[in-house]
Amino acid sequence: MELKHIGNSIDRIDSLAKVTGKAMYPQDYYVDNMLYGKTLRSIYPFAKINIDTREAQNLPGVIRIFTHNDVPNNAHGVLHKDQLVFCKDIVRRIGDPIAFVVAETEKICEEAIEKIKVQYEIMKPVLDPIEAMKEDSIKIHGDSNIVYHFKLRKGDALRALEESYFVATNTYKTHSIDHAFLQPEAGIGYLDENGNIAVIVATQYPHYDREEIAYCLNLPIENIRIINSNVGGAFGGREDITLQVHLALAAKTLNRVIKCVYSREESFLAHSKRHAMIMNYSTGVDKEGYLTAVKAEIIGDTGAYASWADNVLRKAGVHATGPYIVPNVMVDSYAVYTNNPYAGAMRGFGATQVAVAYEQQMDILARELKMSPVEIRLKNILKVGSITSTGQLLNNSVPLENCLRSVTE
Amino acid sequence: MINLKINVNNTDYEIEIDEEKRLIDLLRDELRLTGVKEGCSEGECGACSVILDGKLVNSCLIMAFQVNDSKVVTIEGLSEGDNINYIQKAFIEAGAVQCGYCTPGMILAAKAILDKNPNPSREEIRMGISGNLCRCTGYEKIVEAIELAGGYLNGTKTYRE
Ligand code: FES
Ligand code: FES
Numbered sequence: 001m002e003l004k005h006i007g008n009s010i011d012r013i014d015s016l017a018k019v020t021g022k023a024m025y026p027q028d029y030y031v032d033n034m035l036y037g038k039t040l041r042s043i044y045p046f047a048k049i050n051i052d053t054r055e056a057q058n059l060p061g062v063i064r065i066f067t068h069n070d071v072p073n074n075a076h077g078v079l080h081k082d083q084l085v086f087c088k089d090i091v092r093r094i095g096d097p098i099a100f101v102v103a104e105t106e107k108i109c110e111e112a113i114e115k116i117k118v119q120y121e122i123m124k125p126v127l128d129p130i131e132a133m134k135e136d137s138i139k140i141h142g143d144s145n146i147v148y149h150f151k152l153r154k155g156d157a158l159r160a161l162e163e164s165y166f167v168a169t170n171t172y173k174t175h176s177i178d179h180a181f182l183q184p185e186a187g188i189g190y191l192d193e194n195g196n197i198a199v200i201v202a203t204q205y206p207h208y209d210r211e212e213i214a215y216c217l218n219l220p221i222e223n224i225r226i227i228n229s230n231v232g233g234a235f236g237g238r239e240d241i242t243l244q245v246h247l248a249l250a251a252k253t254l255n256r257v258i259k260c261v262y263s264r265e266e267s268f269l270a271h272s273k274r275h276a277m278i279m280n281y282s283t284g285v286d287k288e289g290y291l292t293a294v295k296a297e298i299i300g301d302t303g304a305y306a307s308w309a310d311n312v313l314r315k316a317g318v319h320a321t322g323p324y325i326v327p328n329v330m331v332d333s334y335a336v337y338t339n340n341p342y343a344g345a346m347r348g349f350g351a352t353q354v355a356v357a358y359e360q361q362m363d364i365l366a367r368e369l370k371m372s373p374v375e376i377r378l379k380n381i382l383k384v385g386s387i388t389s390t391g392q393l394l395n396n397s398v399p400l401e402n403c404l405r406s407v408t409e
Numbered sequence: 410m411i412n413l414k415i416n417v418n419n420t421d422y423e424i425e426i427d428e429e430k431r432l433i434d435l436l437r438d439e440l441r442l443t444g445v446k447e448g449c450s451e452g453e454c455g456a457c458s459v460i461l462d463g464k465l466v467n468s469c470l471i472m473a474f475q476v477n478d479s480k481v482v483t484i485e486g487l488s489e490g491d492n493i494n495y496i497q498k499a500f501i502e503a504g505a506v507q508c509g510y511c512t513p514g515m516i517l518a519a520k521a522i523l524d525k526n527p528n529p530s531r532e533e534i535r536m537g538i539s540g541n542l543c544r545c546t547g548y549e550k551i552v553e554a555i556e557l558a559g560g561y562l563n564g565t566k567t568y569r570e
Contacts, residue, residue, distance in 0.1 A: 009502075011502070012504070012506055012507075014509065015500070015501045015506045015509075016491065016493070017509075018509030018512045019488075019493060019497040019500050019501055019506060019509075019512055019513075020444070020487075020491075020493060020497065021442070021443070021445075021483070021484035021485050021513045023509050024443070025446075025510065027443075028437075028443035030438075030441060030443075179544075181510075181544055182446075182448045182454060182456060182511050182542065182543070182544045182545075183446070183448065183508065184447075184448065230508070230509060230510075231508060232446075232508045233508040233510060233544045233545055234508075235544070263450060264448065264449045264450060264451075
């Protein structure tokens with residue numbers, strides 16, 4: 001039978017628009033008489049602030065400067081509403097938004113930003129997640145910096161480690177990473193012909209953006225439209241609000257078209273990062289090279305805001321033992337607030353970082369047992385009939401052995 | 410304000426423009442050629458690539474006043490309506506387009522390579538696009554697309570139906 005799609009290469013539906021330069025990203029929209037918006041951001045990681053916009057407001061060409069006073073519900077975040085549309089009396093990271101200037105030109109916006117007076121009363125930032133976890137640490141939000149804790153228990157890992165032939169105990173660290181999608185954030189806000197707020201933006205979550213704008217502005221969700229333009233890369237970095245609420249607020253208040261385009265530098269400041277992780281691993285093995293137990297403590301630095309930390313650290317915990325059969329498992333993964341850039345979703349959602357730890361542990365065990373790295377893996381990889389660390393019986397396709405054999409043959 | 414004469418995609422323009430404006434601003438803000446993309450504003454990403462008097466340049470690094478009496482080709486100059494050129498065809502067919510933000514600059518970089526040499530090696534292709542970042546594709550399919558376009562140009566490959 002001839003199949004129409006399977007086995008054939010299909011052209012992307014939008015590729016013609018993209019190769020001709022016709023595909024529109026938010027920065028490509030131009031409207032006569034539109035206004036421009038620009039965000040004032042914190043330059044310190046942790047400080048009390050006091051803002052005075054009067055002088056800036058009087059600059060010719062400045063239409064309006066929005067601050068926390070203008071936002072009915074000044075909180076957003078899909079899982080945890082811990083981010084502010086505009087900071088009120090505290091900034092928690094470099095890049096925290098403080099005000100949004102709307103003016104006739106981008107240049108006037110920049111001049112006005114220079115003229116907004118922010119008094120910073122600098123506080124000692126918490127930059128080390130291990131320090132942040134301590135009882136007596138300074139708290140970024142509420143009464144604990146541990147925003148999420150995932151526990152995985154299978155068998156008796158502590159005892160199995162004690163009885164193991166050899167145990168490798170090591171600490172692994174991965175760093176924070178930016179998605180650096182090629183199209184910096186940009187957007188257009190306006191009121192449509194029915195008086196609804198419309199925001200043209202490149203986003204991964206138009207549905208959540210809509211809910212967050214409705215909540216922040218205290219409006220029914222039916223009054224909000226998100227128009228997803230072409231998205232110039234995202235990789236998880238467009239799963240949080242950046243300029244959506246700012247543009248919606250400005251459009252609603254001014255009934256004008258407002259455009260906002262981030263520079264590359266502002267893009268780095270505005271969106272999330274990949275979680276930096278500290279991973280303490282003990283992996284036990286018997287004389288023949290079969291794994292006996294894994295005990296892992298995984299600490300994810302979520303920075304000033306939680307974003308998608310729960311999903312990321314849960315996934316890190318679920319994947320902590322990698323594609324291997326481990327009879328005894330004890331994993332604790334934590335997401336911890338600090339004053340670092342905030343971390344959220346990025347390709348792999350936490351499964352990526354732990355591979356650095358569990359795979360190096362395998363190599364170290366192999367060396368100790370004078371076994372080849374391939375041999376120890378072949379002994380321990382999941383197969384049809386194996387039970388994973390989270391208790392799932394794998395009864396279908398598990399082609400890991402084929403894969404390993406074909407790359408090593 | 411300054412006055413300048415410029416030919417863009419075979420059309421002559423006389424434009425009055427702020428001396429602080431860059432070539433990319435002239436092309437996007439004045440002529441609305443928004444296929445010219447801005448990714449970094451400092452010559453790193455190549456999204457703003459255009460062909461200026463036959464040479465591939467970053468339009469974010471050139472001031473508008475520097476291009477008086479010049480000839481510029483942007484992505485909009487490569488096709489007429491849906492009638493796309495051989496490089497654009499090859500990019501679609503090889504699956505070299507994902508988010509598309511690097512694509513206009515990448516296609517112009519490919520044109521600069523193939524205008525000089527219709528038979529570039531993979532090495533030469535990689536050198537030729539080394540000023541153009543793509544965060545989506547991993548480059549492999551872009552290199553394949555440029556090889557395919559070379560094939561169309563020198564007749565060793567024919568267009569897919
Ligand atoms: S925008 Fe010109 S090189 Fe990146
Ligand atoms: S296709 Fe997205 S940057 Fe190249």
